[in-house]
Amino acid sequence: MSSAVEVRAVSRTFGGRKGASVTALESVDLSVAPGEFVSLIGPSGCGKSTLLRLIADLDTPTSGELSVFGKPARQARVDQDYGIAFQQAGLLPWKTVTGNIELPLALHGVGRSERKARVSELLELIGLTDFAGHYPDQLSGGMQQRVAIARALAESPKLLLMDEPFGALDEMTRERMQNELVRICAETQAAVVFVTHSIPEAVFLSDRVVVMSPRPGRITDVIDVSLGGPAERDDSLREDEAFFRGVAKVREALHGVPVAGARGVDTR
Amino acid sequence: MSATTATIPERALARGSAYRTVVAPIVLGVAMLGLWQGVVDGFGIEQYIVPTPTDIWHEITDNLGSIVDGSVSTGVNALIGLVVGALVGILGAIIAGVWRIFDTIVAPLVAALAVMPIVALAPVLYTMYGADKETARQIVAAVAVIVPVYINTLRGLRQVRPVHRDLMRVYAASARQQQFAVTLPTAAPYVFTGLRVASSLAVISALIAEYFGGPIGGLGKSITSSAASSNYALAWAYVFGAIVLGLVFYCAALAVEMFFTRHRSTP
Amino acid sequence: MTRRSAPLGRLALGALGIAAVIGVWEAYKAVAPDTGVVIGGTTVLPRSSDIAMPHVWDMFSRLSDPVIGTIGDTMWQTVLDAGLFTLRIAAFGWIIGVVVGFALALVMQRFTIAEAAVLPWIVLSQTVPLIAIAPLVRRWGSQITIGGFEWQSEHSVAVIAAYLAFFPVAVGVLRGLKAPDATHVDLMHTYGIGWWRTLFSLRLPASVPFLLPALRLAAASAVIGTVVAEVSIGLRGGVGRLIIEYAQSASSDPAKPWAPIFAAIAVGLVAAAFVGLLGLALKPYRRSEIPA
Numbered sequence: 001m002s003s004a005v006e007v008r009a010v011s012r013t014f015g016g017r018k019g020a021s022v023t024a025l026e027s028v029d030l031s032v033a034p035g036e037f038v039s040l041i042g043p044s045g046c047g048k049s050t051l052l053r054l055i056a057d058l059d060t061p062t063s064g065e066l067s068v069f070g071k072p073a074r075q076a077r078v079d080q081d082y083g084i085a086f087q088q089a090g091l092l093p094w095k096t097v098t099g100n101i102e103l104p105l106a107l108h109g110v111g112r113s114e115r116k117a118r119v120s121e122l123l124e125l126i127g128l129t130d131f132a133g134h135y136p137d138q139l140s141g142g143m144q145q146r147v148a149i150a151r152a153l154a155e156s157p158k159l160l161l162m163d164e165p166f167g168a169l170d171e172m173t174r175e176r177m178q179n180e181l182v183r184i185c186a187e188t189q190a191a192v193v194f195v196t197h198s199i200p201e202a203v204f205l206s207d208r209v210v211v212m213s214p215r216p217g218r219i220t221d222v223i224d225v226s227l228g229g230p231a232e233r234d235d236s237l238r239e240d241e242a243f244f245r246g247v248a249k250v251r252e253a254l255h256g257v258p259v260a261g262a263r264g265v266d267t268r
Numbered sequence: 269m270s271a272t273t274a275t276i277p278e279r280a281l282a283r284g285s286a287y288r289t290v291v292a293p294i295v296l297g298v299a300m301l302g303l304w305q306g307v308v309d310g311f312g313i314e315q316y317i318v319p320t321p322t323d324i325w326h327e328i329t330d331n332l333g334s335i336v337d338g339s340v341s342t343g344v345n346a347l348i349g350l351v352v353g354a355l356v357g358i359l360g361a362i363i364a365g366v367w368r369i370f371d372t373i374v375a376p377l378v379a380a381l382a383v384m385p386i387v388a389l390a391p392v393l394y395t396m397y398g399a400d401k402e403t404a405r406q407i408v409a410a411v412a413v414i415v416p417v418y419i420n421t422l423r424g425l426r427q428v429r430p431v432h433r434d435l436m437r438v439y440a441a442s443a444r445q446q447q448f449a450v451t452l453p454t455a456a457p458y459v460f461t462g463l464r465v466a467s468s469l470a471v472i473s474a475l476i477a478e479y480f481g482g483p484i485g486g487l488g489k490s491i492t493s494s495a496a497s498s499n500y501a502l503a504w505a506y507v508f509g510a511i512v513l514g515l516v517f518y519c520a521a522l523a524v525e526m527f528f529t530r531h532r533s534t535p
Numbered sequence: 536m537t538r539r540s541a542p543l544g545r546l547a548l549g550a551l552g553i554a555a556v557i558g559v560w561e562a563y564k565a566v567a568p569d570t571g572v573v574i575g576g577t578t579v580l581p582r583s584s585d586i587a588m589p590h591v592w593d594m595f596s597r598l599s600d601p602v603i604g605t606i607g608d609t610m611w612q613t614v615l616d617a618g619l620f621t622l623r624i625a626a627f628g629w630i631i632g633v634v635v636g637f638a639l640a641l642v643m644q645r646f647t648i649a650e651a652a653v654l655p656w657i658v659l660s661q662t663v664p665l666i667a668i669a670p671l672v673r674r675w676g677s678q679i680t681i682g683g684f685e686w687q688s689e690h691s692v693a694v695i696a697a698y699l700a701f702f703p704v705a706v707g708v709l710r711g712l713k714a715p716d717a718t719h720v721d722l723m724h725t726y727g728i729g730w731w732r733t734l735f736s737l738r739l740p741a742s743v744p745f746l747l748p749a750l751r752l753a754a755a756s757a758v759i760g761t762v763v764a765e766v767s768i769g770l771r772g773g774v775g776r777l778i779i780e781y782a783q784s785a786s787s788d789p790a791k792p793w794a795p796i797f798a799a800i801a802v803g804l805v806a807a808a809f810v811g812l813l814g815l816a817l818k819p820y821r822r823s824e825i826p827a
Contacts, residue, residue, distance in 0.1 A: 056438060057437075077440055084438050086435075092432070092450065136531070296652040317678075373548045373555070375548075375549050377556060379804070380803075383806065384803050385762040388774075391782030393581075395582075395782075472664055476763060479767060
């Protein structure tokens with residue numbers, strides 16, 4: 001079985017004004033297995049969003065090769081092999097929750113009754129059944145983001161691309177959304193590429209955390225966290241020793257050196 | 269707890285401001301009318317110089333039928349002009365939104381239309397369409413409407429948020445699908461803003477065009493003929509009709525705008 | 536995304552647009568029947584005779600002929616004089632309108648109660664047809680004599696131009712004065728600065744992006760108001776009067792009425808260009824502006 005995402009020696013350079021150019025990504029290699037949850041983490045300008053946009057074929061690499069389920073990214077986009085969610089929910093303000101969730105289905109010619117059935121399934125999944133007729137401006141930020149995730153899942157993709165989807169939410173809502181995402185991923189069996197700049201978020205959600213650094217953007221480390229199946233990933237995990245170890249490992253990778261006074265390290 | 273303490277003053281404020289938006293302008297209007305009446309009466313100013321509000325009110329009630337007929341005549345011209353001009357403006361903007369080059373080509377024409385007194389075209393339009401027809405007036409109104417509708421619609425068509433554009437690309441939507449799913453709905457509020465601005469322009473243009481010739485019966489002709497015979501109270505009675513007509517157009521456009529933008533407060 | 540074509544290319548395309556209008560005009564004349572296209576009693580397309588729709592080149596060549604007969608001032612000299620006359624009055628009206636509009640906006644920003652009370656009336660004021668007030672303004676004006684100053688008809692015209700011009704300024708400046716972020720206003724508040732200092736250091740600079748379109752609209756409105764008021768007051772010397780006067784001779788000299796129309800467009804463009812120059816001077820304050 002081909003991997004969900006295969007990135008080979010991909011670079012992306014943006015031409016600046018007066019000949020100056022910025023290397024957003026420099027020869028990046030990455031492979032995401034089907035059903036695997038991979039987070040991309042790093043400071044601003046490390047190219048994590050650029051990498052996600054390349055996978056989504058919202059942008060094209062300057063050099064290198066990129067495939068999604070063994071197809072070129074463009075073909076995968078045309079075939080709708082993935083769903084995507086952005087930092088802004090990006091809901092259409094003039095459509096109801098239902099209208100927003102069924103948007104991709106309507107665009108791709110899915111019949112009315114089939115759409116209706118799928119939307120009610122998804123509303124169930126995100127727990128917003130009572131809000132089907134509401135407009136986005138009547139929802140909280142967290143609810144809007146849940147609708148955006150339902151929209152991304154509408155066509156049951158085997159790959160989910162998420163660009164800081166919880167970045168604009170408060171910490172409490174954020175943790176609740178993370179719990180839900182774990183559950184949703186378990187139910188849908190989709191692979192996920194998840195861009196974030198929150199270390200605990202990456203550790204809590206991921207099988208692997210890809211650490212990136214800026215100027216030029218590249219991958220500096222890949223850390224295996226895999227804190228167990230979805231059943232074990234609940235709020236108690238957030239206070240678990242394994243979770244803290246994962247957070248420390250990612251933090252060290254981000255800073256490039258072991259952090260002084262880190263857990264379990266004798267500094268005397 | 270913080271939620272309740274925060275909302276109470278906010279709600280009180282909202283109630284206060286709603287109260288103010290209705291009562292304050294009425295108080296001011298009544299005060300100005302009273303002052304007007306008082307000054308004219310108090311200083312014994314002759315009616316042919318400045319009629320009092322009560323003089324005007326008597327003329328309004330005495331000539332109500334004629335004022336209504338005039339409003340209908342002028343209003344129909346304004347409405348036809350508004351519809352035709354809006355269609356031309358919106359279609360033009362959609363074309364310019366798809367092919368940028370069209371915008372550049374019509375730029376000097378739009379600039380000229382924006383700065384010229386459209387009613388100046390009225391005399392030549394009467395020659396072209398016949399001085400006994402209403403067509404010239406409708407065209408003046410339509411031309412006056414085109415520019416604000418075109419400019420606002422085009423601005424709206426260019427407001428598509430990057431996240432929505434990305435989304436359409438992700439869905440591999442066709443240009444047509446993108447136009448109907450995202451671009452046109454995004455532009456809609458701007459179209460209605462343009463229509464609101466254009467609505468009172470249509471009335472004023474149709475009315476002023478009457479001054480440059482054409483058949484009698486409209487408000488504009490009635491105003492000028494009463495003013496010409498120094499019956500200023502009657503002239504103001506027709507002006508009142510014109511104000512009401514303008515308000516009807518404006519409020520109708522505003523209502524349509526508010527209806528279609530009711531869910532646009534947050535993106 | 537917004538690829539700007541070269542200014543020369545834009546100029547050429549703009550010229551193409553004007554050429555297209557001329558082409559449509561002449562093509563219609565060549566094809567359509569003289570009586571126009573009448574469907575069910577209404578003239579849908581205009582008459583295309585040389586009297587109703589003169590050739591475009593006749594309109595332009597008419598400019599170099601004398602106004603009447605074969606001797607005397609040429610047409611372009613006459614309309615140029617009239618255009619300058621109108622421009623002068625419009626400028627006067629524009630200045631009055633800008634001052635009044637600005638003052639109203641300041642009062643409305645300072646006192647919310649004033650905004651609630653006055654703004655609806657400002658919007659309403661623009662539905663009052665000018666022509667109705669024009670004879671009244673002249674009549675009232677004729678009673679005014681202050682010292683050596685005697686009210687002239689052209690003052691009445693300027694007042695009416697100002698009546699149209701103040702509206703976009705009042706509304707635009709009010710929006711501009713309210714434009715600063717709440718955080719900036721709070722910041723000024725923490726600095727313990729009063730309303731006037733906040734006005735000069737924050738609100739006025741922030742209002743520039745709103746001010747310029749308002750001034751441009753006001754300039755166009757002032758020109759329109761001047762031309763229409765010239766007609767309704769019957770003031771001689773300006774473009775408005777020529778439009779009415781020359782329309783009388785349309786049947787014998789069909790190209791004649793177009794000369795003052797071109798003059799009216801030219802006056803409007805000059806006024807808009809002047810505001811454009813003002814915009815250049817205020818460039819440092821326009822950094823946040825999003826190109827339309």
